[in-house]
Amino acid sequence: MSSAARKRRPRRRERPMKRLFATLALSIALGTAAQAQNLTKVRVAYDGYSMTSGPLIYADKQGIFKKFGLDITPVFVEAGSTLTSAVIGGSVDIAQNGYTPAMSAGVAGANIVIIGGISNKLPFQLVTKNTIKDAAQLKGQAIAISRYGSSTDQAADFALKHLKLDRTDVKILQLGGPATRVAAAMSGQVAGTMEQYPDTARLTREGFHVLVDVTHIAGDYPNTSYVTNRTYLKNNADVVKRFMMAMATAVHQYKANPDIAIPLTQAFLKVKEPADIKAAYEAYVKIYPDDLRPSLAGMQLVLNEIGQKVPKAKSMKPEQLVDTSALDALQKDGFFTKLGK
Template sequence: MKVDWTRAFPTARIDSIAVVLLSISISLSLFSCAAVEAQGRPERLRVIYSAIGSSQSPIWIANEAGIFKKHGLDVEILYVAGGSRAAQVVLAGEAPVAMFNGSSVISANLAGADLINIASGMNVLPFLLVVGPSVKQIDDLKGKKVAITRFASATDFALRFAAEKWPVKPDKDFTVLQLGGQPEMMAALKSGAVQGAMLNAEFAIMARRDGYRELVDVAALGLTFPGSGLNTSKTFVKNRRDTTLRVLRSYVDSIHYGITQKKFAVGVFAKYLKSQDQPFLEAVHEMYLGKYIPKIPYPSTESMKRALDDIAEKDPRAKSWRAEQFIDATLMQELEKEGFIKQLWR
């Protein structure tokens, strides 16, 4: 499978990525670099989530349950659609930590960045190709338009992985459009602007209720892939390791809280997914916190290697890298050594 990751990170200069960021219509000021003050005032920083999908739910729960504050942080969470764009925000120094997929970590580093994955979110791709009435089978995609969030995003990877054995190919037989986020893809599908969309499980369920059909379930194809995980820069870890550890404690704590406090977590899903459909919300909770998101989210070398191997088919620079270079498991190891994880799950 050949994904053109250079469409997301076209140059080898970090300053060029920062220039790209200037065009993003979000108003972000630099995060506070001050350490926690002597009187114990929480440290302020921003954390990015990159999808309106429950893969991002540990960040939502940590925010809503006061878990960041519990660990000495005053966090503002912000939505930036798509993994490649979220990576650009981190690289530009607008937020030190973000949730996005591992392929965006790899692509950015091949272009000269120093991003690192410190915790896995999911090691599967919970996406489904949802199609309109004009598409009955794979062959019907010929001449059609299919939506993803961003080039080099997890949705892009999912589409191209699924298409490996199809008789029709993306870019050659059908057009692939990057639309930004799940809500935008859903709207385009409903309006007829696209005939297919790589939706996450939540939006796929909603689309099904509106009469659309799931053509391919990517999660069922058996792919190990570094889905949305917790990422930062090596520089941030080096200079502010204590802060990074507190972010990681918050992340791990929120997974535990989301699993053990189901009613609260379902309420958080309702807020961020903008739904009051209780059966739907409970199904989403079970799917993500009961199945997809690991309780102890160690970075996965295996899934990162899968993404790296795929990128190497298109970008020869990737062949000189090892999967281990894109992860830092020492932070999770430190939490385990100090007894934090055992205390949570006792």
């Protein structure tokens, strides 16, 4: 046998190995594609970079949606009114959104319905300079909110009533987002600001203090809900049910695994100080409802407020704006009880 022939033999032996590797790679690719094809694509959006989005982001990053057969990558949409319109129009299937914009649209007859809730509290604090200890010292001072009619504005009303002050007793300034409000407080432009954790924790580290914690005085006042439109719910009842299963699982795991949840949320919110996000985590795990049920009593309070401007709301009941059929089915199946075991 010639030396040239001997050199060609290894090449012939390599070909089956190359074919094997190619086959394995193709199998993996096809398997991944098949798995992706088995997932149901759901367009989900949220309207806030806040702690109420913690479980939603946790569900995404920890692969919980996929475990329930859903292909979901949550998308941020600025402003609750914009997100509400997207749900009504069908460009978003399910949204994490404020109760008030969704309910206002529902009162007006729009194709939208609340299917659950992640926050049935108004989780804001009136944070003031440490020199302001009571209502008398706050009188005549400036307080920052985001804008009139917002959650911060509603929270300011609760805080002032608790202090037995009228809105006219202070100067309420519309300063936009939390970064602007915190900066205004730090610079002395305002004496107080309506904030949520982790910004509340940051300010207290800087010498401010909580004058009123609205979370504890407003009762069941709905803040953040899950909404869809009635057409999507009718045609995709099982998908909505699986979404609620995924979110309930995320809430349970979020509470049970702080070592994972805290750094994940810190990265999402871009919080520099670990102590601030830890304080936020400890505050919010007490707020997230395990069964994701909206508070009907709280929704009635919102209807009462809407009714001051829209008379139709006065004759409506919360049940007309809610569909908890997915949650009812999970409750009947014992799903929430099993999560706790």
